[in-house]
Amino acid sequence: MASKLLTILIIIDLGFSYDARYGGELYQDGKNARNESMGGLSVSYEDGSNPVFLKNTKSPSIHFSHKNKFGGIAQVTILSYLHMGKKYPLYLGLKNRSVDDIPDTRQAWIDNGNSIPESGEINYINIHEIVQQEIGIQLSTIRSLGLNTLGFTIKPIITTLAEFKSFGISTDIAVMVEPLDKVDLTFRIEDVMWLKYWNFGTIETIPPLCISGMHYQGSRLRMGVEAGSQIKSNSRLNYHMGIEYKLQEQLFFRMGTSHSNQFTAGFGIHLTHINFSYAYLHPDNYSPFEESFIISVAINLDNLNRIKDKITP
Secondary structure: OHHHHHHHHHHHHHHOEOOOOOOOOHHHHOOOHHHHHOOOOOOOOOOOOOHHHHHHOOOOEEEEEEEEEHHHOEEEEEEEEEEEOOOOEEEEEEEEEEEEEEEEOOOOEOOOOOOOOOHHHEOHHHOEEEEEEEEEEEEEEEEEEOOEEEEEEEEEEEEEEOOEEEEEEEEEEEEEEEEEOOEEEEEEEEOOOOEEEEOOOOEEEOOOEEEEEEEEEOOOEEEEEEEEEEOOOOOOOEEEEEEEEEOOOOEEEEEEEEOOEEEEEEEEEEOOOEEEEEEEEEEOOOOOOOOEEEEEEEEEHHHHHHHHHHHOO
16 A cells, blocks of 8 residues: 555656756755765765665764855755664754855846847846755664665755745655675665645655665775666766775775766865865866865764763763
């Protein structure tokens, strides 16, 4: 019964869906520096991109990430907390994306009567600037099914644009199998059901995104590839490819490419209590936008607790 209901909801979702070339869904846009420097490849779960990677978490942590997108046009911030439960880990993430200084030209056109916009009919005094802001909450966990791992995510979102507001919700599901030592295969469906209701009565939806991936993790080298598309006709291929090399015990170099970036690069510094990562994203040749930069910081709470125990009288 549940599977039939899920199928019906997906079909309804597809019937009203659309695709925005540069819209960038908040949760896909909000990745940390490590993943983004590897072409957007999902390898860590500090940004909540693929719930099955919660299996690899060992200790509770706090994570902060900030993305300066397209030379400052948009800002994306992530704050998350990873809780190691008695049986399964729990991820709680808060994401915010804002675009400032958007020209509002709705009142700028003064029609001379022919209903054809002309340059002389623009009143620049009536052009004002508005802001778009999106706030999302992400809650994820996993379950073990034999040697396989299932991941689940629920993602409510609030959007404001000028005087308009919307409230939405989405869900993700994922599975990971490990057929060989150091190799894992993943499959996930993002936005199984994605609905957003605007206060002027419109319901906005997008189709689910299906992505398969293969990842290899050795002692010094980590690499992987992911590819998939939305469940709709004429959908473009989404792909992510990346590599990470551990030069020293605390120093990592990363690079990659994806469908939206010609190349990506970055590095990571892993200390005892804090991990720092930086990413540079160069857009594809067809993009009119500038480069993006991301910085991320992760704090290991287990290590901090050990220090606290040592200094406590």
